[in-house]
Each structure stands twice: as C-alpha cells, then as structure tokens.
Amino acid sequence: MRRLTAAMTLSVTGKYIALLTPLNLLLALQMTRIEGTTGAAASFGVVAGFGGLIGLIANPLAGRISDRTFARLGRRRTWILTGGLAGAAMLVALSYATEVWQVVVAWCLVISCFAFQHAATTALLADQVPPTRRGSVSGLLGMAGAIGPIIGFSIVGAFSVPRMQWLVIAIAAATFAVVATLLLRDPPQERPQGVRAGEVGQRLGVGALAKSFWINPLRHPAFGWAWIVRFLVTCGYASSTYSVLFLMDRFGVTPEEVTQLAVVLAIIPVVVISITSVLAGFISDRLQRQKPFVLLGGLISAGALVITGTSQSIGIALLGSAVLGIGVGMFLSIDNALCVRVLPDAENVGKDMSIFNMANTLPQSFVPFIAPMLLALGGFTAFYVTLAGFAVVGALAVLRIPEIGKEGDPRWAAITRAPAAGGER
Template identity: 30%
Template structure:
C-alpha cells in the first residue's frame, strides 16, 4: 500500500508557510541543528567509540567495532520513520516536532554521560544503541521541518545550509573528540552539551505550530501499512532510496575505519593519529565550502538537482582512488579534501532532492524517515563489510591489502549511487 494511505494529514509543500525573515532564521537554525547532530555522529563514530573499543580489546578492535555499530544500526533501523510518523500525529501546545526533539536531546545527553563508564562490550553496546536511538528521535522531526514550513523554490538553499551544517558539525566533532580521545568522559560530555544546547536554542527560536485539525482515529493497520511505499507507483522515491543507500554504504565503510586506517594502513602512532584526524576534518570542511554553496545557488537558480548529486557521487568515488594508489599521510589528506567536496555537495542538495520525491499527499515526517532507512541500512552493513574485507584480504599482520580492497569496494558502490539518480524523472 502506498504511503498516501497513512492516517497522518498531508503536509503541504506548495506554498510558503513562513515569511522571509522567519525562513532565514529557520535556515540558520537547521544548519546549526544538523551541525550539532553531526558533531555527535562524527565525533562518536570516528574517534570516541573506536578509541573506547580499542581500549577494551585492541586485538579484536575491527570485529568489535563492526558488532557494536551493526547492532545499533539494526535497532535504530525504523526509529526515524516511526518517530516521524508519531510526530506527524502529535498535537499540543508545543506543536508536532518540538516535544520529540526535546525528549531526544535530553535522553541522548543522559546516555552520552553514561557511556564513558561502560567497562564491558555488552554495556558499551547497550548504551551506544540508546545514544543512536535518541539522536534519531531528534533528527526525524528536525528533518521534517523543511517540508512543513519551506516552499519548494527555497529547498536548495535550506538544504545547502543543512549540508554545510552537517559537514561543519562532522569537522567540529572529530576535532573535539580527537582532543579528548584520552579523556573519554569529558569528550562524551562536551558532545552531549553541544546537542542539548543547540536543540534548546532551535525550539526557542523557531516556535512550532500544531495543526488545527485532529488526526484521524488511530489504526494499527493504517499505521503499519503506511510504511510501505510502492516502487511501482512511486519509482522516483524508490530510486532516491537506492541512491542514498549506496552512497552512504561506500562513504561510511571507509569513514568508520578512518582511525584504524591511519594506524594500520598509513602506519601512524596514536598521537599522530589524533592530529591527523583533526587536520583531515578541516580539509574536508574546506572541500565542502568549495563545492556545496556554489552548487546550491546554481541548483536553485536553474532548478536542477540531479546533475550536482551525480557529480558529487563521482567525485567521492574518485577521492577514494587517492589513498588506494598511495598509502601515505599526504594521500589521506588529499582524500579528505576531495571527499569533503563530493560528500559536502551531495549532502547540500540531498535533502532538497529527497523532499521533492516524496509521494503527493504523504506525511512528511514518516516518509522522510523512511528515506533515512537508506542511511541506517548502510551504517549497519558498512562496518561489517569493511571488517570482513580488511581481515579477509590481510596478509597476516599486514592489513594494507585489506584496506585496498575496501577502497575499491567503496568506489564501486558510490558509482552505483550515481547511476541510481539518473532514472528519477520528477526532479531535473
């Protein structure tokens, strides 16, 4: 059954619901909101979590990291569409999205303060799952805000701010986390504070509004079947799902093992890894700034999205050829710069494209959450595939062959993403 049968009211996406000044405030606020989320995602996944896992058992770090990230990704697989659907139906003085964002921010803060005290892999996994679920509780309603309140003609620039915020947050997250890699409790606490303060500021500056009409009577059948979007009836939605899934699969498999790659592929010691990760994050941000804003401006002016998303996918694939050809620190720096340009440009227009392929009459929170399953699935599979490739193709203790295979695999699936964008017909 199509998503259009969902019991949640349709979200109009054809006219402005905010004035120009309000849109500007919302645009900057959404950038800040996603910056906070990606500060958490990148700082935790790229630095703090791998460090804590390595501290528990250095010999099994690759497999343990894959186990923890796979478990959390599976558990959170449907978190965003479910929370999105519930926020679509929420009514109250605080509006639809705000209550969920506040709950997720407070809960994630508490879970982050607790995770640094985990001394076994089991407790680390359970707390990591809680952190991921609660961050998804923030992200699902935040993602739907653009569809709620912004006219389609402004999607490009708002999406660009989201993409820039995401990349700025990823840079800040790695820099902060690398600085506190030797003091895990403080590192987790700083990231928790960033998320909590930013979400509080967002809801204060952008007052949510409840829908005047009551939601239709709740039906479990309608609720559950509403999570199915027919690929035959909505092929653009399906192709967008495949494109995002393969793009994230290629990117995430490499990004999750970046710290270990610097150790085992490039040959750096622990202190050098911390500084290298910080500089790589800065270079990735430079690449993002060079590509994302110009692409967003041209995209809004011309109304074209696909060419930029396809180009960004190709650019990310090319960036992975650099360390493949040379397992050196300068090559990793070059990879960070070029991949930042590709990933940043993609993320700056991804939300605009995704919002434009939503089925007509859909519930934006749920359907954008469904598209975010295309992020969660590769986040579950990426580390597992990377771990298998690294260990299976390693020559004894020499892991260089395994990392080379990983880079080739990542390049291939990212190019599949570029191919999946082309059949989308409803977006130029």
C-alpha cells in the same frame, strides 16, 4: 525564514556532533581501551552494526510519531528538544561503559534518541521551506553536517580524560537542540476529533506502524530510485567511520597520535564541503536543476575513495579526503531537495523522509557487515575500492529520476502521489 534556517542548521549540527564524533573517533578509541588494538576493528564493527540496525528501525518510527504529535510545543519542536536532551544523557551514560555489550546497548539508545531529533528536523524541509529555496537550505544543512564533527573533534581534543570527552559533546548536543527549539516556530498541529489536548502521538495500530517502514516502489517508482541513489552513495562515504582504524593499520599511527591526525583528516573535507554544498545549493536553485549535481557528486566521491584506498602516504590520504569533500558536499546539498520533490504524501512527510533516512542509516550496518570480508580479501584497498563501486552505481541511478519540470515525462520514473488515507502505500 532566517529563524527557520538557523534552527534547522543548529539542530543538524548538534545531531552530527553527537553521532559523528563518536563514530569517527570516540567509539574507536573506546574499543581500543576495552579490546586492545588487535580486537578494536571487530568490536567497532559490532557496535556500529547494531547502531545502524537500530537506526534503521527508529528513524521511520520517529517520523511517523512526529507526524502524529499534537503537543502544544509543536510536532517538530517537541522531538527536536526531547530527542536532543535524551540523546545527550545517553552519551554521558556511554562514557561509563567498560564492556563491549554495554557500549552496544548505550550506542543503540543514543541512535534511537537522535533519530527523533533528525526525523523532526528533516521534515521541516518539506513542511516549511518553499520549493524554490530547498536547494540552498539543503546546502546549508550539508555544511552543518560537515561542521558538526569538526566542532566535536575540536572540543574533544581539548580534553585528555575519556569521560570528559564524552561529556563535552553531550553538553554541545543538548545546547544546540535547546537553541534550535527556541528559534523554531512550530504551531501545534490541529487535532482530529477524539484526540485530547496536549496528547503526543495519535493512536497507531500495528498495521500503521508496520507501514512506517515501507513505501511501495512499484507504485512510487521515483521515490524508489531516489532511495537507491541515497543508499548506494551513502555506502561510499560511510567508509569515513573507518578512518581512525585505517590510519592506525596502514600508517602505524598510535592511539595517542590519532586524535590530532583525525582532526586534520576531517578539517580538510569540511572546508571543501562547506564551500561546495552552499555553492551547489545556490546554483541548483538558480538553474532549477538537481540531477547533474547528484550525479557528479557521487562520481567524485567514488574517485576520492579510490585515491584513499590506494594511498601509500598520509599526504595522499589527505588528498583523497579533500576530493571526497567535493563529492559529498555536492551530493548532500542537492539530494535532500531531490528527495523532498518525490515524496508521495504531504500528510506523512516525517515518516516518508524517515524512510529516506533509512538509506542513511542502513549503510552504518551494511558497511561494517561486509567490512571484515573485504578487509580479509584485500585489506583497506579492497574495502575502499568496493565502496567506490557502490557510489558509482548510486550516482548513475539518479538518471532514472525526472528533472525539475520534467515530472510527467514518460522517459523517466513517475513521481506519484499516495492515495487517500487508508489506501495501499
């Protein structure tokens, strides 16, 4: 169990180094160098929006392919390693982009590669982690997600040359993926008749691939409500990708100063998330309760966004960041365990978890899509307050999901299981 937990934590850490360091810092700086300060926000929205859209497509496909992989390395280890190494190579390629369209293409490739690593890693929570340990393991993964960007910011801050900044996070991401693969035990999946030894990916028709993007919420209502919870709350903390632009716009921070301030702004919630996520996960497992943590985490996150959006000093913005750390840590530590509990099909864990991951990636397109309108209507105050409203609605939606031990109670949405292979999902 220790090797498994360490492998999952390292894989998640590397993935977040690779994705959140650019999203929260490097991409904004890249857009500033290409477009200038005035055009950076719009260009960043285009890059983040396309990246989120590609992630929306890539995540469920990656999960389905991982579920159907029969390689000797294992169906999860194969894609943790391949996704991590290929994604690292794409990060290096992105550092050479000099036009917005080049950044868009390269970033979409980065997102696609790490989708495979992420799909394989999250599937392990259902594959190998006992139900009574999922809260605490989810807490550690939440902490890893918080620590990853800080590691990225720290190593990036040691270099002033932009291409070196991209290179060091690529090396870090590749290293974490390799070590995670070495630690993980993942026996090869038993091959169905007709699948050759070493084959990666059972043949999938167009219909089967199309089903990678869909689980019928009418047939699986608890799954549908859990997806809504994750999507709406994630829209709230997707605002963090605008932190650099927020600092430059509201407080006049220069591009030269923003790297150090972004590190400070990220370190504060990381400390809080690290404590909150692990503690909440442990308490959740002991109490066998999940809903109160998800509800409170979403509401605290909403309050933090209001604090940040109305802040008139960097100090208040830092306070909002700290409060957000409490909410995000509490939410992330339990939400993964809750999602695993409502999965409809043990045979398609990777694919089904990837549909949940769509609720993580879709806000990366949706928030940049609505951001220009919100910024035009009321600046960053309207932006943050609106996203706080999303988080509140998402937190309240968890009330429709049954608590542990209440799965058959008709007062809540039913947790249903998928029919046999070939049935409607």
